[in-house]
Amino acid sequence: MTEIEVKIPASQAAGYKVIIGQNFLDAVWPMIEAGFAGRNPFIVTDENLVSAGHPQRLTGKRSIPCFIIRPAGEISKNISTVTAIIEAMEKAGLGRDSVIIALGGGTVGDIAGFAAAIFKRGVPVIQMPTTTVAQADSAIGGKTGVDSSVSKNAFGAFWQPEAVYIDVAVLKTLDDVQYRAGLVESVKHALIADADYFDFLEKNLDDILARKPDILEKMACFNCKIKAAVVQADPTEKNQRRVLNYGHTIGHAVESASGYKLLHGQAIAIGIIGAGLIEIEMGFSQPGRLERIKKIFEKLAVPTALPGYLAEADLMEIIKYDKKAVKRWPKFVLIDKIGHPHCPEGQWAVDVQKELVEKILKKLK
Amino acid sequence: MTEIEVKIPASQAAGYKVIIGQNFLDAVWPMIEAGFAGRNPFIVTDENLVSAGHPQRLTGKRSIPCFIIRPAGEISKNISTVTAIIEAMEKAGLGRDSVIIALGGGTVGDIAGFAAAIFKRGVPVIQMPTTTVAQADSAIGGKTGVDSSVSKNAFGAFWQPEAVYIDVAVLKTLDDVQYRAGLVESVKHALIADADYFDFLEKNLDDILARKPDILEKMACFNCKIKAAVVQADPTEKNQRRVLNYGHTIGHAVESASGYKLLHGQAIAIGIIGAGLIEIEMGFSQPGRLERIKKIFEKLAVPTALPGYLAEADLMEIIKYDKKAVKRWPKFVLIDKIGHPHCPEGQWAVDVQKELVEKILKKLK
Numbered sequence: 001m002t003e004i005e006v007k008i009p010a011s012q013a014a015g016y017k018v019i020i021g022q023n024f025l026d027a028v029w030p031m032i033e034a035g036f037a038g039r040n041p042f043i044v045t046d047e048n049l050v051s052a053g054h055p056q057r058l059t060g061k062r063s064i065p066c067f068i069i070r071p072a073g074e075i076s077k078n079i080s081t082v083t084a085i086i087e088a089m090e091k092a093g094l095g096r097d098s099v100i101i102a103l104g105g106g107t108v109g110d111i112a113g114f115a116a117a118i119f120k121r122g123v124p125v126i127q128m129p130t131t132t133v134a135q136a137d138s139a140i141g142g143k144t145g146v147d148s149s150v151s152k153n154a155f156g157a158f159w160q161p162e163a164v165y166i167d168v169a170v171l172k173t174l175d176d177v178q179y180r181a182g183l184v185e186s187v188k189h190a191l192i193a194d195a196d197y198f199d200f201l202e203k204n205l206d207d208i209l210a211r212k213p214d215i216l217e218k219m220a221c222f223n224c225k226i227k228a229a230v231v232q233a234d235p236t237e238k239n240q241r242r243v244l245n246y247g248h249t250i251g252h253a254v255e256s257a258s259g260y261k262l263l264h265g266q267a268i269a270i271g272i273i274g275a276g277l278i279e280i281e282m283g284f285s286q287p288g289r290l291e292r293i294k295k296i297f298e299k300l301a302v303p304t305a306l307p308g309y310l311a312e313a314d315l316m317e318i319i320k321y322d323k324k325a326v327k328r329w330p331k332f333v334l335i336d337k338i339g340h341p342h343c344p345e346g347q348w349a350v351d352v353q354k355e356l357v358e359k360i361l362k363k364l365k
Numbered sequence: 366m367t368e369i370e371v372k373i374p375a376s377q378a379a380g381y382k383v384i385i386g387q388n389f390l391d392a393v394w395p396m397i398e399a400g401f402a403g404r405n406p407f408i409v410t411d412e413n414l415v416s417a418g419h420p421q422r423l424t425g426k427r428s429i430p431c432f433i434i435r436p437a438g439e440i441s442k443n444i445s446t447v448t449a450i451i452e453a454m455e456k457a458g459l460g461r462d463s464v465i466i467a468l469g470g471g472t473v474g475d476i477a478g479f480a481a482a483i484f485k486r487g488v489p490v491i492q493m494p495t496t497t498v499a500q501a502d503s504a505i506g507g508k509t510g511v512d513s514s515v516s517k518n519a520f521g522a523f524w525q526p527e528a529v530y531i532d533v534a535v536l537k538t539l540d541d542v543q544y545r546a547g548l549v550e551s552v553k554h555a556l557i558a559d560a561d562y563f564d565f566l567e568k569n570l571d572d573i574l575a576r577k578p579d580i581l582e583k584m585a586c587f588n589c590k591i592k593a594a595v596v597q598a599d600p601t602e603k604n605q606r607r608v609l610n611y612g613h614t615i616g617h618a619v620e621s622a623s624g625y626k627l628l629h630g631q632a633i634a635i636g637i638i639g640a641g642l643i644e645i646e647m648g649f650s651q652p653g654r655l656e657r658i659k660k661i662f663e664k665l666a667v668p669t670a671l672p673g674y675l676a677e678a679d680l681m682e683i684i685k686y687d688k689k690a691v692k693r694w695p696k697f698v699l700i701d702k703i704g705h706p707h708c709p710e711g712q713w714a715v716d717v718q719k720e721l722v723e724k725i726l727k728k729l730k
Contacts, residue, residue, distance in 0.1 A: 001386035002586050006505060006593040008525055008600055011376040021366035079448050083513070083520075090515035095688060118483065120688070121510060121521040121601075140371060145486060148448070150455035155448075156486040157522065160373055221367050228371040235373055236486075323460055323485070 018140060018164040018228070020220045022213040025057045025167050032101065032126060035163060039099040039124065041065075042089050044112035046072035046104050049130060052173040055103055058128070065092040069108060074260060077107050077146045079155055085115045096120040099162075105131035105178075106138040106264075110153075113144030117159035124162040130170045132182025133265055136189065136223040137244075139164050141231040151323070152256075158236050166224070168216035180300045181265030183208065186223055187296055188272060192246045193226040195339030202292065205299050242324070242348045243341050246333045247272035250361075253318040257310050262303070269302040270364065275334055277360045278352055284336050292338075305364055312361040319357065329354060383505060383529040383593070385585045387578040390422045390532050397466065397491060400528060404464040404489065406430075407454050409477035411437035411469050414495060417538040420468055423493070430457040434473060439625060442472050442511045444520055450480045461485040464527075470496035470543075471503040471629075475518075478509030482524035489527040495535045497547025498630055501554065501588040502609075504529050506596040516688075523601050531589070533581035545665045546630030548573065551588055552661055553637060557611045558591040560704030567657065570664050607689070607713045608706050611698045612637035615726075618683040622675050627668070634667040635729065640699060642725045643717055649701050657703075670729055677726040684722065694719060 019031070032041065045055045046069040055066065067085045069076045089098060102112030102125055109127050116125035129139035145156025171179065190198035200222065201208070207215040227244075234241040251271025255262055262270075276290040297304045306315075322330040331349035334342040341348060384396070397406065410420045411434040420431060432450045434441045454463060467477030467490055474492050481490035494504035510521025536544065555563035565587065566573070572580040592609075599606040616636025620627055627635075641655040662669045671680075687695040696714035699707040706713060 001384055001389065002582070004383040004385065004586065004589045004593055005380055006383060006525075006529075006589075007380040007597045008378065009597060010378040013373065013375040015370050015372040018369040018371060019366055020369065024366065079444060083444050086519055087513050087515055090513060090519060097691075114483075118479075118520050118522055120519065121508070121523055143486070148452050148455060150452055154451055154455060154485065155483050157483055158486055160371075164371075217367070221369065224369045224371075228369055232372045232374060326462075 014160075016160060016162050016164065018166060018224045020166045020168070020217060020224065022167065022217055023169040025054060025170065026060060028058060028128070028165050029060065029062065031165075032099075032163075036099045036124065036126075039097055040094050041099050041101055042092065042094055043067070043101045043103060044069065044085060044108060044115065046070070046076075046108050048072040049104050049108075052170075054130060054170055058103060065089075065094070069104075069111065072107070074107055074147075077111055079146055079148070081111055082115050082118070082146055082155075085112070086119050089119060096123060098123050100125045101128060102126065103128045103130065104134070105129065106134045109134055109139050110144050111146055113142070113159050113161065114146055114155065114157060117144055117157035122159070125159065127161040127164045129164070129166060131174055132171060132179050133185050134182075135166050135168070135171070135220055136182065137185040137227060139166070140224060140227045142235065160235070166220050168213055168220055171216060172211055178263065179211075180209070181263040181302055183300055184265035184269045184272070184297070184302055186219060187293065188246050188268065189223050189226040191272070191293070191335055191338055192243050192333070192341050193229070193339055194222065195337070197222045197226070198338050202296060205296060209299070239346070240348050243333055245324075245349070246335065246341070247275050249319060249322055249330050249332055250274035250315070250357075252322065253315045254306065254310065256318050257314050258307065262307070266302045269297045269300070269304060270306060273297070273304050274360055274364055275332065277363055278332065278356060279334050279342075281356055281360070282334070282352070284334070284342060286337060289338060306361070308365075312358065315361055316354070316358060324349075379525075381525060381527050381529065383531065383589045385531045385533070385582060385589065387582055388532065388534040390419060390535065391425060393423060393493070393530050393532075394425065394427065396530075397464075397528075401464045401489065401491075404462055405459050406464050406466055407457065407459055408432070408466045408468060409434065409450060409473060409480065411435070411441075411473050413437040414469050414473075417535075419495060419535055423468060430454075430459070434469075434476065437472070439472055439512075442476055444511055444513070446476055447480050447483070447511055447520075450477070451484050454484060461488060463488050465490045466493060467491065468493040468495065469499070470494065471499045474499055474504050475509050476511055478507070478524050478526070479511055479520065479522060482509055482522035487524070490524065492526040492529045494529070494531060496539055497536060497544050498550050499547075500531050500533070500536070500585055501547065502550040502592060504531070505589060505592045507600065525600070531585050533578055533585055536581060537576055543628065544576075545574070546628040546667055548665055549630035549634045549637070549662070549667055551584060552658065553611050553633065554588050554591040556637070556658070556700055556703055557608050557698070557706050558594070558704055559587065560702070562587045562591070563703050567661060570661060574664070604711070605713050608698055610689070610714070611700065611706070612640050614684060614687055614695050614697050615639035615680070615722075617687065618680045619671065619675065621683050622679050623672065627672070631667045634662045634665070634669060635671060638662070638669050639725055639729055640697065642728055643697065643721060644699050644707075646721055646725065647699070647717070649699070649707060651702060654703060671726070673730075677723065680726055681719070681723060689714075
């Protein structure tokens with residue numbers, strides 16, 4: 001037998017810019033033309049964005065090939081939509097010298113980002129998030145994917161965007177329930193990374209709910225700095241990036257058990273309260289901490305307790321099959337205090353006994 | 366407006382081993398278990414391999430979940446097959462801690478490699494190539510993908526294998542036409558990289574055609590060393606890797622125009638003769654060089670001239686739409702002498718006038 005080694009050299013360090021502003025959608029196109037000269041653009045958006053007039057504002061009088069996801073939402077987050085996008089690109093004469101612009105919420109970003117990752121072995125993607133959850137979280141960091149008939153994000157890739165443009169003014173047209181649920185990811189960011197940001201959210205919540213652009217711009221800056229710091233420390237989620245999963249272990253189970261009747265952010269709010277209860281039981285909380293979080297969630301009108309129709313036993317079963325579970329039980333991300341993850345010996349997710357989680361789920365009712 | 370930079374750190378250098386031997390299929394499994402401890406294996410193969418008994422030889426009495434591609438061949442190289450593989454993995458309870466073993470020819474390797482690239486944002490793949498073309502070329506280097514209804518490899522990713530096992534004994538059961546066509550990629554390797562290898566092929570062609578294992582093992586070593594050197598110099602085909610496209614610009618057009626009646630290697634043989642004629646016209650050939658190549662191809666019983674049913678005008682049209690074309694005309698890979706690419710000023714693909722290609726296509730009749 002002979003052994004031959006194929007060496008794969010290290011990739012170079014890279015990076016991308018997140019541009020945050022207000023009412024600059026019509027000024028973005030020249031920036032894209034300057035930054036991606038020689039690449040043929042293709043827009044992926046959804047029918048809600050078209051109704052709100054955002055793609056039209058972005059392209060102006062230019063004629064740019066475009067794929068409109070219909071219906072909007074999670075229901076279209078599957079491989080058929082990706083196939084349709086790629087075949088539409090081919091029919092528009094686009095090849096490996098193209099660039100995809102993802103204009104929309106988390107679903108559009110996930111679908112379009114994944115299409116970019118696999119079209120002709122990869123073309124650049126520009127993320128232009130238009131919802132609270134996408135602007136705070138999903139547009140940055142390169143996680144892309146679509147669902148199979150069996151599970152969420154069964155198909156996916158890590159594919160970093162090459163630019164992110166965040167116009168907080170587009171949030172004005174967002175449905176109120178979605179708007180509020182998306183803010184839960186901002187609370188999560190504050191909890192895992194920045195006590196000052198938590199104070200900011202507490203203090204400015206009325207202005208945030210009134211969608212005042214200056215406050216939204218400041219909030220976007222906090223979110224992006226936090227997300228960027230975590231992503232650059234661990235781009236492909238080997239360890240530290242797991243901190244972004246705060247509240248998500250119970251939260252994902254709740255979301256799934258609700259049959260996706262609960263929005264992601266609504267389920268994560270319950271998950272964050274669950275994590276808070278675990279922290280109290282495990283002895284690393286401070287008096288009044290969980291109450292502060294609850295108060296924000298109540299103002300956001302997102303749930304802080306399990307809906308009556310969810311059974312603890314079902315939730316336990318789903319948690320066992322969490323995608324990060326090893327031997328049928330996942331580790332949990334917890335915080336020592338607001339802005340500070342619990343990270344013993346460099347581990348960003350820790351053991352929590354099954355019995356304790358069962359007890360917490362009862363308390364969450 | 367605010368600008369925030371997301372930095373993506375450099376990846377570490379990596380590598381993988383190509384193990385070449387004879388009749389060691391039944392010894393591979395313990396190596397996989399040792400090298401991928403804690404990962405759950407999943408085999409992707411096709412109905413021809415099952416008929417030949419190779420998957421059974423690989424797994425022995427172990428019960429390993431498996432997906433059998435039916436029908437075997439290019440016709441199954443599409444996104445539906447990838448979806449079926451991924452859903453089969455999920456139904457078998459496999460998650461991100463799995464490892465895919467691709468046992469088969471180029472099609473199996475492309476499909477299974479792509480499934481590995483996108484399952485749960487990427488799991489490792491082990492390539493076990495079983496054809497002359499896959500052992501010489503496609504199993505090493507990380508190009509994966511499947512076709513759309515519009516074009517070849519419209520969906521794809523660069524996804525390096527984490528190990529490659531080449532058992533030359535499995536070639537014994539390979540269909541003779543496929544066996545011979547696949548050897549054209551070996552001739553290509555010799556032409557672009559190693560004059561001694563070309564001499565070896567010339568000298569040992571009878572033994573190669575008789576499928577003598579010792580000679581096949583030596584041939585595999587030559588091929589893998591050449592392919593490894595090119596891939597590690599340029600893993601994602603920015604420039605130098607294009608040298609592997611020698612003979613492929615005309616060859617791909619011939620393959621496509623034939624409606625894939627010609628096997629890949631058969632079409633590439635014609636493409637290599639076409640490149641040789643271009644080299645003569647452009648003044649960098651040596652007397653007798655093209656004749657030596659032709660003689661090998663004649664012994665392999667692969668075509669060295671265009672089939673009568675292909676029209677030059679159609680071929681020219683396809684070449685214009687080559688995936689590497691810029692402004693509707695691709696560059697060509699050429700060689701100065703056997704084993705030595707023509708690479709002026711660091712460019713591994715060069716300009717060739719349309720008129721000259723038209724002339725050559727006439728000569729190729």
